[in-house]
Structures are given as C-alpha cells and as structure tokens.
Amino acid sequence: MIYTVTFNPSLDYVIQVDDLTLGEVNRTTSEKIYPGGKGNNVSVILSNLGHKSKALGFKAGFTGEQMETMLEEFGCYTDFIPLEEGLTRINVKVKSNEESEINGQGPVITDTAIEALYQKLDKLTAGDVLVLAGSIPNTLPGDMYERIMERLQGKEIRIAVDATKDLLVNVLKYHPFLIKPNNHELGEIFGKVLESEADIVEYAKKLQEMGAVNVLISMAGDGAILVTEDGTVSSKKPPKGTVVNSVGAGDSMVAGFLAGWLNTGDYEKALELGTAAGSATAFVSWLATREEITEKLERTEKEYGI
Numbered sequence: 001m002i003y004t005v006t007f008n009p010s011l012d013y014v015i016q017v018d019d020l021t022l023g024e025v026n027r028t029t030s031e032k033i034y035p036g037g038k039g040n041n042v043s044v045i046l047s048n049l050g051h052k053s054k055a056l057g058f059k060a061g062f063t064g065e066q067m068e069t070m071l072e073e074f075g076c077y078t079d080f081i082p083l084e085e086g087l088t089r090i091n092v093k094v095k096s097n098e099e100s101e102i103n104g105q106g107p108v109i110t111d112t113a114i115e116a117l118y119q120k121l122d123k124l125t126a127g128d129v130l131v132l133a134g135s136i137p138n139t140l141p142g143d144m145y146e147r148i149m150e151r152l153q154g155k156e157i158r159i160a161v162d163a164t165k166d167l168l169v170n171v172l173k174y175h176p177f178l179i180k181p182n183n184h185e186l187g188e189i190f191g192k193v194l195e196s197e198a199d200i201v202e203y204a205k206k207l208q209e210m211g212a213v214n215v216l217i218s219m220a221g222d223g224a225i226l227v228t229e230d231g232t233v234s235s236k237k238p239p240k241g242t243v244v245n246s247v248g249a250g251d252s253m254v255a256g257f258l259a260g261w262l263n264t265g266d267y268e269k270a271l272e273l274g275t276a277a278g279s280a281t282a283f284v285s286w287l288a289t290r291e292e293i294t295e296k297l298e299r300t301e302k303e304y305g306i
C-alpha cells in the first residue's frame with residue numbers, strides 16, 4: 001500500500017480574478033474548491049494513475065470533513081486523525097495576471113494526535129511506500145519527518161520526502177528512497193544560486209552523499225534531473241504547452257515518478273511519467289486527469305504500466 005502524510009492539509013479555494021487590484025473589491029470570474037496539501041495531491045494523482053493510496057494526516061472542523069470527503073470522491077482511501085479544535089485551513093489560490101497564494105496557518109496539532117499518527121504509521125510493513133510531503137505547522141517541532149523516519153527505520157518501507165530546508169536535510173541520514181527539491185530549494189540548502197545543469201547535478205550528488213537514495217530535482221519549465229541510486233544522471237525536458245496553473249506540479253511529478261517506478265522498476269520511465277504528470281498539471285486548471293497525463297507521454301501507456 002502507498003500512504004501519504006499531510007500534516008497541514010487544506011481545502012484549496014481556487015479563484016480567477018481579472019486584473020486583481022489590492023485595496024479594492026475584486027470579483028471572481030470562476031471559483032472552485034479542491035482538497036489540497038502536498039501529500040493529498042500526490043494521493044489524487046496516484047489515484048488518477050491507477051494507484052489507490054491511503055491519505056493520512058490531521059483534519060479539523062467542517063473544512064476537514066469536506067477535505068476528506070472530496071479526497072474519497074477522487075478515489076483515495078483516507079484515515080485522517082480528527083483534532084478537537086480549530087479548522088483545516090482554506091488556502092486561497094488567486095489566478096490573475098500572475099498566480100498568488102495565501103496559505104493558512106492551520107490548526108494546532110496536539111501531542112495526543114501526533115501519537116495517534118505514530119500508531120497508524122507503526123502498522124506499515126515491508127514493501128509499503130510512504131510519502132511525507134509539505135510543510136509542518138509552525139506549532140510543531142521542525143524535526144517531525146526525522147522522527148517518523150527514525151521510528152520506521154529498518155522496516156523496509158520506501159519513503160519519499162518532498163520538503164524544504166532542514167525538514168529535508170535532517171531526514172537524509174535515514175536514506176529516503178526519493179527526495180524532490182526544486183532547483184531553487186536545492187541551491188537554498190547549500191546557500192548557492194545554481195545556474196547550470198552541471199551545478200545542479202553536483203549539488204544533487206551532495207544530497208545523495210548525505211544519504212538520499214534517489215534525488216529528483218524539478219526545474220519547472222526546464223524539466224527535471226534525476227540522479228539514481230547507482231549514480232546515473234538523466235534529464236528530461238517537459239513537453240510543450242501553455243502554463244495555466246503551477247500549483248501541484250511538483251506533487252504531480254512525485255506521484256507520476258512513484259507510479260512509473262512501481263509499475264516498471266525502471267527509473268528512466270519513472271522520470272518520464274513524473275515529468276509528464278508535472279507538466280500536464282501545469283497546463284490545466286488543477287491537478288491533471290489520467291487522460292491529460294497520458295497525452296503527454298512519449299511512449300505507449302502500456303510501456304509505463306498504466
């Protein structure tokens with residue numbers, strides 16, 4: 001089974017506003033609500049690609065109930081821990097001349113709720129895949145992912161981590177199967193601006209020396225670079241298209257990569273499916289459907305096991 005964990009999930013309120021003007025009353029021309037949060041988005045794309053995963057994390061209030069119901073409608077299993085106070089956040093994504101995002105703080109997660117998550121994670125067994133994705137609410141210690149990985153050490157669970165800065169760096173010693181920083185996040189970790197592909201490969205390899213098994217660096221419109229466990233470096237340019245939405249492109253890439261790898265055991269095809277999924281999402285108004293992803297593939301669907 002594949003599990004995703006989103007500590008601070010959301011409902012994403014995605015609105016289109018022509019010529020957004022601060023300090024004025026602006027009116028939308030379209031509005032949609034989706035279940036959000038990075039792990040949840042990975043679960044939705046996995047579901048679109050035929051892998052039913054279980055979305056874990058914390059939910060609070062009516063927004064939390066709605067988020068969980070909508071995820072189930074997208075074909076995901078869910079098992080969120082209810083919090084007694086607060087509300088699952090509503091993150092506002094404004095599409096105007098530019099894309100702007102306002103992400104909420106989210107509810108306070110109690111020690112009892114964290115313990116309940118640990119109990120669920122303790123049931124994972126060899127061969128399971130776990131995705132830890134997204135930020136941790138600022139009321140929690142910054143080493144939550146590290147604690148989870150320490151706890152699951154030695155259980156032969158493949159763990160993918162999509163996080164930034166210390167949250168990511170601190171898990172490397174537990175050998176995550178996959179990490180996916182973007183090129184800017186990679187540079188930020190080492191306090192450098194990475195200009196060339198050679199620089200990106202050099203620093204991706206440093207993350208591998210620090211413990212990561214496979215390092216996937218996404219580069220938005222420039223595609224992605226993968227350094228695999230045996231040191232092979234591959235890169236993939238994205239298909240051509242017009243960017244409509246960049247929210248969730250990275251999550252789609254993680255899901256596509258995992259689906260490709262689980263289906264074929266071939267890192268090259270995983271990179272291709274990850275890139276196709278990321279770009280397909282960037283070219284449509286929200287997370288891409290199976291059809292939107294498969295039309296971006298260069299080989300037959302069968303070759304990617306989908």
Ligand SMILES: Nc1ncnc2c1ncn2[C@@H]1O[C@H](COP(=O)(O)OP(=O)(O)OP(=O)(O)O)[C@@H](O)[C@H]1O
Binds near residue numbers: 221
């Ligand atoms: N402008 C674009 N054109 C084509 N493909 C894109 C574009 N932006 C993103 N993608 C696709 O999605 C993948 C992930 O994008 P990106 O590097 O922006 O991830 P990210 O920074 O984690 O994104 P986010 O945090 O917004 O989800 C890219 O490797 C690429 O395949």
Ligand SMILES: O=P(O)(O)OC[C@@]1(O)O[C@H](CO)[C@@H](O)[C@@H]1O
Binds near residue numbers: 091136
């Ligand atoms: O506040 P975080 O956890 O960093 O990011 C949350 C979020 O922006 O990430 C997803 C897209 O990747 C959205 O669905 C969600 O609203």
